[in-house]
Amino acid sequence: MTKQQDRAVRTRAALVRAASAQFDRDGYDGTTLAKVCGAAGISLGALTFHYASKSELADAVMAEGRALTQTALLRRTAQPGPALRKVVDVTLELARLLEEETSVRAAVRLARERPSTGGWSDVWLPVVQHLLDQAHADGQLRGGAQPADVTTLVEYLTAGAEAVLRGRLGAGTASGNGVARLESVWRLALAGVCIPEEAGMSGEAARTAPALPAGADRDGAPRAEGIRS
Numbered sequence: 001m002t003k004q005q006d007r008a009v010r011t012r013a014a015l016v017r018a019a020s021a022q023f024d025r026d027g028y029d030g031t032t033l034a035k036v037c038g039a040a041g042i043s044l045g046a047l048t049f050h051y052a053s054k055s056e057l058a059d060a061v062m063a064e065g066r067a068l069t070q071t072a073l074l075r076r077t078a079q080p081g082p083a084l085r086k087v088v089d090v091t092l093e094l095a096r097l098l099e100e101e102t103s104v105r106a107a108v109r110l111a112r113e114r115p116s117t118g119g120w121s122d123v124w125l126p127v128v129q130h131l132l133d134q135a136h137a138d139g140q141l142r143g144g145a146q147p148a149d150v151t152t153l154v155e156y157l158t159a160g161a162e163a164v165l166r167g168r169l170g171a172g173t174a175s176g177n178g179v180a181r182l183e184s185v186w187r188l189a190l191a192g193v194c195i196p197e198e199a200g201m202s203g204e205a206a207r208t209a210p211a212l213p214a215g216a217d218r219d220g221a222p223r224a225e226g227i228r229s
Contacts, residue, residue, distance in 0.1 A: 004115045014041075016064050019031070033057070043105060068104055069104060076089050082138070087131045087150070091128075092127060094161070095158070098162050098165055109166075122160075132150050
C-alpha cells in the first residue's frame with residue numbers, strides 16, 4: 001500500500017469514527033458535516049472527497065457497525081456448544097457491542113431513523129432464528145416453547161438493552177455492566193418465575209404456568225449446560 005493510500009484509509013477511518021459519535025449522540029438530522037469535520041480535525045473538502053454527502057457518510061457508519069456485529073457473531077457461533085447456549089451468548093455479545101462500540105450504537109440509531117437502509121437486526125436475527133430452530137429440533141426447548149416465541153424474547157431483550165443503555169448515556173451516567181444485567185435476565189427467563197403447584201401454586205395459575213426450560217432443575221435453577229454461572 002502506498003503512503004497516499006495509507007493516508008486515505010486513515011482519513012476515512014477518522015471520519016467514520018467521528019461521524020459514529022455524532023450520529024450516536026445527535027441522530028441523523030442533528031448531525032452536520034461541519035460537526036464531523038470539527039470532531040475529526042479534517043477539512044470539509046477532505047471529507048467530501050471521501051464521502052460526497054451526509055447520506056454516504058451515514059452508510060459508511062452503518063456498514064462499519066454491521067461489519068463489527070457480523071464478525072462478533074461469527075466468533076460466537078463458531079464456538080462449540082448447544083444451540084440454545086449460543087443464542088444466549090449471541091444476545092450477550094450484542095449487548096456488549098452496544099455498550100462498547102460507538103459505530104454499532106450509531107448503526108442501530110441510523111437504521112431506526114433511516115428505515116429504508118435496512119435494520120441492524122437484519123445482521124443477527126437470521127442467526128438467532130437458525131439457532132433456535134436447531135435448539136427446537138434437538139429438544140432443547142421445553143414444553144410448548146416455540147422458536148418464534150423465543151426469537152421474540154431475544155428481540156425484546158436486545159431492544160431493551162439498547163434503550164436502557166441509551167437512556168443512561170443520555171442522562172450522562174455511567175452505563176455500568178449491561179452485559180451482566182442481561183445475563184441475570186436470561187437466568188430468570190431460563191428458570192421461569194412461576195412457583196409449581198406442589199410448591200404452593202394452585203388453580204388456574206398452576207394450570208397456565210409455563211414449563212421449566214430444558215436444562216433447568218425442578219426448583220428452577222439452570223443446570224450447567226443452561227447458562228454459565
